[in-house]
Amino acid sequence: MVKNFSRDHFFYKAKKNGHLARSFYKLQEADQKFKLLKPDLRILDLGCAPGSWIEYCLEKVGTRGYIMGIDRIAPDRIFPGVDIILEDIHNVQPERLLAMEPPFDLILSDMAPDTTGSPSVDSYRSYELSMIALKFTDRLLKEEGNFLCKIFQGQDFKHFLDEVKTRFRRALTFKPKASKKASREVYIVGINKRP
Secondary structure, three states: OHHHHHHHHHHHHHHHOOOOOOHHHHHHHHHHHHOOOOOOOEEEEEOOOOOHHHHHHHHHHOOOOEEEEEEOOOOOOOOOOOEEEEOOHHHOOHHHHHHHOOOEEEEEEOOOOOOOOOHHHHHHHHHHHHHHHHHHHHHHEEEEEEEEEEEEOOOOHHHHHHHHHHHEEEEEEEOOOOOOOOOOEEEEEEEEEOO
16 A cells, blocks of 8 residues: 555646656656756756656756757657757767757756566666666766666666766766655766766
8 A cells, every 4th residue: 555655646746736747756856865957057858758857957947058858759748948859769879969069967868668577678678778878978968967867777787887987976876756666767876977
């Protein structure tokens, strides 16, 4: 019963407050804990649908900030002033974005694979998406910029965390309260990209 209450609590909280999804509160908690967002930031949101992270970012960065989202499906809401690229992340080259926009201050990734029901397959596919997001930080994230990325726990989790550690001065793991307790998702936070 407690597990269902936890799931329902954030689901109904999001509906009550007019947010697109419970994931709004995942980013909110990460921001409160790690101070990731502030006015005027340039943000890249990978796996941006349904748009709840864009909602939160818009509240924090203000009118002088900039947000670009990438997903193969459109967000559930139109966000004026936010650039959305509707494309599979596997087909997006960072160099193309660099030609469009200067580097970002923060890269977010809430990407998740289409799940198969096999924990080993799903965790590996999540690892692959997380590595794509991390490679985006190599080309598109400013020095001293920050990174927040979802990954499913599995045999490649430690390797991904080690890769984040090589690129950022601090690398931390984080499980938001809004994550379902049965979920194997965890977030890696990279603080201050190394030169």
